[in-house]
Amino acid sequence: MAAYRFQVRSLSLPQQIGLILLTALGIAAAIALVLLSVGLALVLLPIVAIGVFIGRWRLSRMMAEAKKRAAETQTADKTIEIDYRVVDDD
Numbered sequence: 001m002a003a004y005r006f007q008v009r010s011l012s013l014p015q016q017i018g019l020i021l022l023t024a025l026g027i028a029a030a031i032a033l034v035l036l037s038v039g040l041a042l043v044l045l046p047i048v049a050i051g052v053f054i055g056r057w058r059l060s061r062m063m064a065e066a067k068k069r070a071a072e073t074q075t076a077d078k079t080i081e082i083d084y085r086v087v088d089d090d
Contacts, residue, residue: 011019
């Protein structure tokens with residue numbers, strides 16, 4: 001495989017100007033993409049925070065109800081009575 005060497009000096013003036021403009025355009029596009037993603041994150045952050053808050057509140061409420069039900073069932077004395085019959089193999 002041949003190694004290619006890129007030399008800016010071998011380019012003509014319009015090609016050098018085009019290279020500079022395309023480089024600037026690429027950098028501007030990268031900056032715009034970063035700004036867009038940061039802006040989207042700032043918009044979505046409160047929505048996600050509210051969702052997490054509501055989820056934690058509902059989960060804690062369900063856990064409190066489950067603990068209450070577990071405490072009620074544990075206080076009631078439940079005994080299972082069954083008649084057993086032993087069957088011999090003889």
